[in-house]
Amino acid sequence: MKMKMKVERRAFIGAGLAALATTNVAAQTFPSKPIRWIIPFPAAGNYDVTSRLVGEAMSRRLGQTVIADNRPGAGGIVGLEVAANAPADGYTVVMGSFSVLWIGPYLAGKPSMVPLFAPLSLLTTVPMVIATKADGRFADIKAALAEARAKPGTVSIGHAGNGTTNHIGILRLQVNEKVQFNVIPYKGSGPGLNDLMAGQIDLYADQLTPLCRRSGRASSEPCWC
């Protein structure tokens, strides 16, 4: 009995070493074929352009082609599922975000996709800002927060939809500052910024880029882009 266990243990160690050796060889020769870069969003969007720019430079560095593969759908979940079902060999990478891996599935009543993936590196951040109309009723953020604290629900702030980074930013600020805004969801930033400029709402949370491009001077600050 003792003997048999010993043999089995040795066999197990042997198998383990063989697996390790295979892994080492794979790592040493990596990459020996093209890499697929899944973009879980449609072509020509911000994520798409970023992926192609970085993928191209990465390909020069690795000496292998990096193939962009757009797999849009369900707010990015479709593309992530494709990546999650590919072999764990590094030949499939996927662009994603906390929002797509965690918040999207949460809102859809599904488990988080964070455990399925190993983070490689952040790529970019597009800053989120809170803007007001140039002649709006708040001169600065402190004034807006003070009013929202003193009279809960009287300061209105718009965002681009439930669960968007815009929405999350407002909620985190509310919790941290212990204030209560009148939070108004819009279907995307276009209608929200229109209402901001028309004076229907006090504030709007948005990415810096759409804010500048769509409304020109939504904020009291000079627009940089």
Next chain:
Amino acid sequence: LLVLSPDRIAQLTDVPSLKDIASQPFDGGTTAGLFARSETPAAILDTLNGAVVAALKDEEVARRLVELGAVVRPTTRAEFAAYMKDQEAGVSELVKSELLKPE
């Protein structure tokens, strides 16, 4: 009025950040990153990280990304993992307080 990030950003140097108004700092920008399958061997993940970081540090790539309105953020694997944990902690708080609910 406010940038939802710990520090001010280069594009709007005169707009206060969360630290400026003495608010608990968090990373509120729209952030993208690159992932591989979680069971991928570490040595391969390291190679991929090295290639992504080098690509992001390429002057021409960085210049074009900034033109798109982005802040370029090459990180180590551990830094990116820490960012994911921090986001999860912040958003879990919103879920617990029922501010964020499934549709």
